[in-house]
Amino acid sequence: MKGILFAKLKLFLRKPWLFVIMTGVCVMFAFFTSQGEVNKIPIPYSVVGDSEEMDRIVDELKGAEAFQFQEMTEEQLKEYVSEGERQSGLILMPDDFRIMISSNTGTTSLLQQVVGKAYSDMKYKKAVEEAALSEGIPSAEVSGWFHEAETAPVFSIKEASFKGDDTFVYDPKLQSLFGFSLFFVIYTIAFNVSTILNEKNEGVWDRIILSPTRKWEMYAGNLVHSFILGYVQLALIFFVFRYITDVNFYGNFTTVLLLLVPYVFTIVSLSMLITGIVKKVQHFSAVIPIVAVSMAMIGGAFWPLEIVKSPILLGISKVVPITYGMEALKGATINGWGTEQLMLPVSVLILMGVLMMGIGINFMERRHV
Amino acid sequence: MLEVVSLSKDFKKHKAVEGVNIFLEKGETVGLLGPNGAGKSTIISMISSLISPSEGDVRLHNDSILKHPQMLRKVLGVVPQEIALYNDLTARENLEFFGKIHRLRGKALKDKIADILDQIGLKERQNDVVKTFSGGMKRRLNIGVALLHDPEILIMDEPTVGIDPQSRNYILEQVKRLNREKNMTILYTSHYMEEVEFLCDRIYIMDKGHIIASGTKDEIKSILSAESTILIKLERSSDAFVDRLKEIAYLKTVTSQDKEVTVVVPKEVHPFNQIFQIADETGATIVTIDRKTATLEDVFLHLTGRALRD
Numbered sequence: 001m002k003g004i005l006f007a008k009l010k011l012f013l014r015k016p017w018l019f020v021i022m023t024g025v026c027v028m029f030a031f032f033t034s035q036g037e038v039n040k041i042p043i044p045y046s047v048v049g050d051s052e053e054m055d056r057i058v059d060e061l062k063g064a065e066a067f068q069f070q071e072m073t074e075e076q077l078k079e080y081v082s083e084g085e086r087q088s089g090l091i092l093m094p095d096d097f098r099i100m101i102s103s104n105t106g107t108t109s110l111l112q113q114v115v116g117k118a119y120s121d122m123k124y125k126k127a128v129e130e131a132a133l134s135e136g137i138p139s140a141e142v143s144g145w146f147h148e149a150e151t152a153p154v155f156s157i158k159e160a161s162f163k164g165d166d167t168f169v170y171d172p173k174l175q176s177l178f179g180f181s182l183f184f185v186i187y188t189i190a191f192n193v194s195t196i197l198n199e200k201n202e203g204v205w206d207r208i209i210l211s212p213t214r215k216w217e218m219y220a221g222n223l224v225h226s227f228i229l230g231y232v233q234l235a236l237i238f239f240v241f242r243y244i245t246d247v248n249f250y251g252n253f254t255t256v257l258l259l260l261v262p263y264v265f266t267i268v269s270l271s272m273l274i275t276g277i278v279k280k281v282q283h284f285s286a287v288i289p290i291v292a293v294s295m296a297m298i299g300g301a302f303w304p305l306e307i308v309k310s311p312i313l314l315g316i317s318k319v320v321p322i323t324y325g326m327e328a329l330k331g332a333t334i335n336g337w338g339t340e341q342l343m344l345p346v347s348v349l350i351l352m353g354v355l356m357m358g359i360g361i362n363f364m365e366r367r368h369v
Numbered sequence: 370m371l372e373v374v375s376l377s378k379d380f381k382k383h384k385a386v387e388g389v390n391i392f393l394e395k396g397e398t399v400g401l402l403g404p405n406g407a408g409k410s411t412i413i414s415m416i417s418s419l420i421s422p423s424e425g426d427v428r429l430h431n432d433s434i435l436k437h438p439q440m441l442r443k444v445l446g447v448v449p450q451e452i453a454l455y456n457d458l459t460a461r462e463n464l465e466f467f468g469k470i471h472r473l474r475g476k477a478l479k480d481k482i483a484d485i486l487d488q489i490g491l492k493e494r495q496n497d498v499v500k501t502f503s504g505g506m507k508r509r510l511n512i513g514v515a516l517l518h519d520p521e522i523l524i525m526d527e528p529t530v531g532i533d534p535q536s537r538n539y540i541l542e543q544v545k546r547l548n549r550e551k552n553m554t555i556l557y558t559s560h561y562m563e564e565v566e567f568l569c570d571r572i573y574i575m576d577k578g579h580i581i582a583s584g585t586k587d588e589i590k591s592i593l594s595a596e597s598t599i600l601i602k603l604e605r606s607s608d609a610f611v612d613r614l615k616e617i618a619y620l621k622t623v624t625s626q627d628k629e630v631t632v633v634v635p636k637e638v639h640p641f642n643q644i645f646q647i648a649d650e651t652g653a654t655i656v657t658i659d660r661k662t663a664t665l666e667d668v669f670l671h672l673t674g675r676a677l678r679d
């Protein structure tokens with residue numbers, strides 16, 4: 001088996017480009033589809049006067065989740081709002097702020113809340129600093145206290161909500177990262193497993209059968225190689241996002257890497273099953289995109305399954321490995337599942353994998369008259 | 370030492386091989402000759418137990434290998450009809466890979482590879498990727514791989530298909546040497562008469578799944594020893610001429626292909642005068658006329674009424 005694995009690796013290193021390109025394309029897809037800040041409402045603002053306090057408020061506002069603040073001159077802002085190009089605009093003054101609106105919508109009150117809070121926070125901090133200063137404590141030390149209180153609070157409050165049937169947590173970055181990488185890796189794995197068909201056609205497979213090499217070693221060599229390539233590809237993509245673009249894996253990066261193991265195994269088995277069923281390499285190349293794309297659509301790789309309403313599609317999704325791959329990955333990150341909850345999708349994946357592997361190899365062997 | 374006993378293979382309804390008996394003694398080179406689709410490769414696949422026979426048995430030293438395929442595989446080298454190599458690996462890497470799966474390691478593997486590269490004349494090109502090789506070089510490497518584990522019996526399935534005469538002669542010489550120097554037992558499959566005549570002690574001729582003749586070269590030719598063949602080349606093909614020839618009782622077989630007409634006659638008959646006369650009467654012009662003693666090709670023609678190759 002080592003010999004086969006070694007030869008496969010050599011062959012791979014001689015032609016790594018398909019793998020590299022696929023990995024790159026996947027990273028790009030996941031990156032660009034997660035970039036859209038479509039959910040943030042653009043709010044133009046302009047600052048009257050110039051002080052340290054104003055800078056603080058602007059900083060505070062830029063951290064807001066629902067809005068994206070864009071600075072411009074007061075004239076420009078008025079023009080934007082009066083022409084209806086923006087719903088509302090914001091004018092910040094040292095002690096007060098004004099909201100200009102073109103139409104009264106729900107955003108106005110939310111904006112009022114957000115900005116109001118920024119002002120009161122700033123005023124509160126300033127009051128504490130002034131009080132401290134009169135006691136002779138430098139303001140730098142005070143801001144140190146605030147920082148400490150924010151990062152390591154004495155009391156920590158966790159917000160929790162009861163999720164109804166139609167609410168779900170949506171993290172566009174992780175959704176597209178998980179979705180696209182689980183989708184793309186199917187091609188990498190399937191392509192590698194299908195080399196068994198090539199070797200059969202070329203007679204190399206028969207040659208190996210005639211050697212003392214055992215059948216299981218032949219399958220294991222090929223399948224382990226496909227597994228490794230698939231896994232390395234996924235891990236590479238995730239590392240890029242974790243360490244280069246700083247995607248938050250909710251602190252569970254290691255768990256995520258572990259959860260890839262059953263998924264990759266299942267896809268290797270699926271490829272083996274398809275290889276066992278089709279007769280020719282050309283058929284395989286025709287079947288794989290159909291299988292991969294439809295599985296990705298049904299299994300929630302392109303959009304979250306939570307928005308799918310059709311009971312038929314949801315039913316089909318139950319037999320698609322991607323569904324469980326996505327469930328496990330999102331469970332470990334976005335949904336904060338514990339080990340027990342994660343065991344369900346993991347077990348289903350392993351079960352599917354074992355089944356498909358068994359049937360696939362069986363078909364393959366039976367075809368040899 | 371190796372024996373094939375009434376071997377048959379049905380693919381669905383189609384009988385590819387039927388009731389074939391073949392035996393090989395130690396140190397013999399035996400030819401298996403037959404046109405496309407005769408069933409040669411199918412027999413080889415059954416001997417190497419890659420496919421199982423519908424009927425019959427393959428025996429090594431009187432032991433059935435159907436139950437113990439490993440027994441034969443250890444002593445058997447197979448050169449497949451297709452080029453079964455990794456195209457993206459070099460010649461050396463291919464030999465290393467197939468050597469390793471035959472459990473060769475370290476120095477033993479190295480020496481073996483050097484030896485084989487020498488034999489197949491690919492020393493200079495050993496570090497080139499196979500897909501850059503010519504057809505003849507690929508064929509040679511294809512043979513080399515089958516020799517890695519020092520087989521006692523070597524089965525070669527049309528090892529010279531589609532290559533230039535030079536490579537072909539090289540391969541034929543190598544096969545002869547393997548037999549002479551290593552006392553290798555060889556089953557050589559081909560549809561080239563000359564190769565089989567050059568290499569083999571005994572010959573099996575098959576057609577449509579059956580063995581139609583077998584024996585030493587002389588034995589087979591003696592099928593036709595009482596006859597000889599006359600080859601007539603015409604300026605233009607003439608059906609009238611051929612039809613008239615067919616009417617003559619002592620001309621045994623008359624076949625024609627385009628401008629060539631082949632006639633088999635008993636040895637003692639001298640029909641040239643009559644043939645010229647018929648040519649005159651039917652307006653055919655004879656360009657050449659030649660009488661030869663039997664070749665294997667004629668035997669095949671005689672037995673099947675068809676040429677070995679179209």
Ligand SMILES: Nc1ncnc2c1ncn2[C@@H]1O[C@H](COP(=O)(O)OP(=O)(O)OP(=O)(O)O)[C@@H](O)[C@H]1O
Pocket residue numbers: 380383385403404405406407408409410411412450560
């Ligand atoms: N796997 C198969 N399924 C169905 N029919 C087959 C199969 N393999 C071979 N045959 C048929 O069996 C017959 C013998 O084929 P085989 O390959 O043994 O011929 P061959 O003598 O090796 O011919 P060639 O000189 O072309 O290699 C052919 O008619 C072929 O179509």
Ligand SMILES: [Mg+2]
Pocket residue numbers: 409410411450526527
């Ligand atoms: Mg053949």
